[in-house]
Amino acid sequence: MKALLLIGLAACGSFQDPNIVLDLRIIGAEATLPEQLVDVDLTMPPDATAILPQIQPSTICALVSEPNVDERLHYEMTLCPFSADERCNSDLPKVVLASGVIEDPDTATPEPQMCATIEPDGNLLGVLLAELDGDPLQGLAGIDVEMQIVVGPEGGDPAQNVYGSKIMRVSPRIPATRTGNQNPSIDRLDAVVGHVAIDTDPPPVTLAFGRCVDQPAPLEVAPGTVVRITPVESADAHETYVVPTLDGHTQTLVESVAYEWLGGNGHFAGGTSGGPRDFAGNPAPLFTDWRAPTTQVASDHPLAGPTDVPIWVIQRDERFGVHWYESCIRVVP
């Protein structure tokens, strides 16, 4: 116990708040089809001519922000087998599916897109077969293909590049009633301005979607105000799904949906919300409490005037389903 207390003291580092975006970051990435099912006999060698026609094109897009400077960004999206470090560094097959330059993602209008489409072609087949080759389950658990995303300032030092990855899973249709995963969704974001306690809170208002640059009149709050933001989920946000088990049976599960909260300034009481129940059986609350900033980002200087703070919500299920939402809150001193 004594040692633990001391270690606790000794281990206090001071790092940037991971939920506050200060520089170039990949905020999220989503695939239009996060999971695809194919009818295949796992006891037989894979038949390319049978697999590829069952796969639909899936487009993977990345959301990027660079709040520090307005600049053009270059990007590159590479398809490869999944690896532990989620980079396409191995000797296994890989292919660049998209690359280019986009305008500043925070200020350019319309919002720039950074996407690549996985087509059911030889590139995908090569990646699938390479991964299947070392799979002891022969594809029973599905094959995860990885899209590596590399983003950096145009003409900048490659060391400044940031890396991300997004998975698309190709699974056998076992059992036969199994359906592919769809991305989750929410209907709206509710915001309680000036949250103090649940039983005394004012009624919520709806937080409009869209970047700050796209919103002429975002929600206004005073510095230091606590805003409780709650995602209101769509009726079909939690899919019921069936998976095979190792002993030859099946298991039916209901998706849990989690939320990651990011902002341009201020502080989130909980950087994530939702997800599965905790060990005590508490259903995880969906909301987070965001405290509006009183100072300029990453400094001690008070806000000079009305400041628009971007808010991002990344919604995820546990089956590679992802959807993001952008919003904005104006802090008025």
Next chain:
Amino acid sequence: MRGLVVAALLCLGTSAHADVTKPPKLLQAQAPDYPPAALASKLTAKVKVRLHIDANGLVTAVDVIEHVGNGFDEAAVAAASQYVFEPGEIDGKPAAIVVETAINFTIEEQVDDTPEPPKPPPSNAQPKTGPPNHGGDLGRPITLEGVAMERGTRRRLAGVIVSIEELGLDVVTDEDGAFFFHGVPAGKYKVLALDDKFDRLERPVEIGKREKLEVRLWMRPKGGNLYETVVEGERETLEVTKRTLQRQQLTSVPGTFGDPIRAIQTLPGIARAPFGLGLLLIRGSNPDDTGIMVDGHEVPSLFHFLGGPSIFNAEMLESIDLYPGGFPARFGRHHGGIVSLELRSTASDGVHGSAKVDFIDAGGYVRAPITKDLSIAVAGRRSYIDAFLGFVLPDAGKGATRIVTPVYYDYSARADYNLHGDGRASIFAIGSSDTLHVLDKDPDQMVSTNLNSAIKFFRVIGDYTRSFGGDLKLTMSPAWGRDTIAFSGAQAEATGPFTSIAVVNSSLSYRMRLHGRLDEHLVIDTGIDVLSRITTYQALIPLGDNPIVPSGADLSPSQLFRGAQSLGVGLHGDIGIDVTDKLRLVPGLRVDGYILNGIDRSAIDPRLVARYKLTPEWTAKAYVGRFSQPPQPEALDRRFGNPKVGIEKAEHYGLGYEWRPDRLWSLDSEIYYVHRHNLVVFTNDLIQNGDGTYTYLNFKNTGIHDSYGFEAILKREISAHLYGWLTYTYSHSDQQMEPGEVIVPTAFDQPHVLNAVASWKPGGGWELGGRFQLASGRPDTPTLGGTYDADTGTYVKLAGDKRSIRVPDFEQLDVRVAHAWLFDTWSIEAYLDVINTTYAKNVEAYQYDYRFRQRSPVTSFPILPTLGVKGTW
């Protein structure tokens, strides 16, 4: 002026394991002649001598330990050679014993400013014969009697010379510290008590007419708090490398919180454990590969939770032996090292005890005789972190409740019964409990948590030992234990747990051991070692048997019941053969049979030790042997383990020497190589069954560890004022978890480890101690960056070559200052233990920011002073 010669026993006995059941008792002493030239020159001296006393009580040889010259050495030897003792006994039998004593030659000026005492009548002249603790005319009644006792401990002191100066009468106290003067006439006298280890005591007494006076002479140890007498002696050596710390060394090593187990981490062969944790990292092995034995029975746990103190009260321990490799055949089922705790007998001359308080817990110990043959000791401790934790925890917030209650306690008790010619019997029980209760309610966050965890430990060990004549002893020892680990989590309002785990482990063991000298050339140590264990698991946890669901799935908890049974029967034998008077060979064999979850396993482990006495001071030694370790029965579970997992193996090789120029100093050094193979490692491998289903392999025997190195310890044993040791270990340990995988250093590999420990009692009741550690940094894997995982929202670390770099070297200086105050019947000690006195910022690991761009060192202890008070009576 007159020359005064005083002799007092410094130490006597043999090793802690060959118990001296009766010390030799001085029956007849011959006063040395003060060398005339030295007396004329007013020279004084103290001659330390070692007496070799045979089984008849006669002094067969006298060694001068430290020569002082000027004729003192010769005078001391001449006198000591004439001493006659009542023979000492080992295990109830008269035996040869080595005794050390010091003969002081001092000069006293005659002081004539006191009234002339009444002169004794001529008939009171001291008789020439009689017990040495009786003086005066033995034909007359006792008029003055008393007991010499140590201040602070009330320990009765044998061998103290008590004089009535005015009458020229001297006696020597017996083993109970008692002395008697017969026929001392009424009057005022000065009683003088002298002993080499104690301050000179002068006490005025007045004896009335027809009255008998009883006195207690409270002797103050020189310097106020001497270390207790070191017990050291000859012992049958069957092991090749054993490093021992005595009780006094276990509690006063700076930087260990007075913890006896942590003290052995300063010995060579043990790598430094990070964050001051009590891990025993012996010669590159995993902590689980080292067996912890209490009087031969294995115990699973040494420490209270979360790096807390040792469960064992140091007062209950006599010594701790560390066997870093090549250990005797009586130890098995482990291929790392062995730590053997020897319990302390409760035999006592009265009620003694101690109580200790520091800022985190308080405890006490009491030892007492119940009858002449029965004695007991009890000890206990409880933490009170729970009492003040609420003041330092962060506020739970408005309307929220947070209660955190961590409590640990331990208790132990032992009883010893002396059956005299039929041997000795004892029973020892020890238990501990660590519980943590957390109640957290936050209506605003709509969550509540009721968490309970408990770790409980209990052992009872019986022991019966009797002599079979000569030096042969039979020990029979059963033991029973029960260990529990439990956890439950629930919402505060719930009537039952949402998740829970309970692991209950019951063990029954029995050891029978026959050991001792068979004849002039043969020593044996043989016996059987039986261990039976039943473990049950009950859990309410989310269980998934599908390979698809990633983390984050909301699985409902389900009940799980599993059990594991193991039975191990070991036969062991070591035979020490004195091939010549210089060469001893010890071939050994251990045969183990196991039934693990209904599956049998076996191991045959031959071992060979050789010791060659090059000179009286130098001994060369070598060993080679095989060591086996069964997998945990859980690893053979058909669902969560692998029934085909086999026994782990290791071969130990060592070559070294020992140098013992005298009783106080020793140097022990050796090079070693340990090859461990067939190690059980976890695997995610899957195997496809004939029906097309799949099963996880879970475990396989593919791990390999190799370790080689050099160890040395220069040690000064406890003397009255000083002890310490300097150790150095060079080692290299690497591992390969399965064929084809890259070979990397083991997680705690440290090429260089140096420890220096010293404790000094300069006098005045002070004790000053220091401990310095210098160790290579642990292996680390470089972090090259991170990749944002869009499916989890976290960053995945991009790592460089595994364990290809090291954290910085570690250095730390700990200091301990203590002061003891002695009163007649008790003493009190206050101590300040300062860990990391120089505030060195030692890096134990690095933590990284969320995207692995920035890092911050996680450092070990900052400077940490600990204040405590210990009372002893």
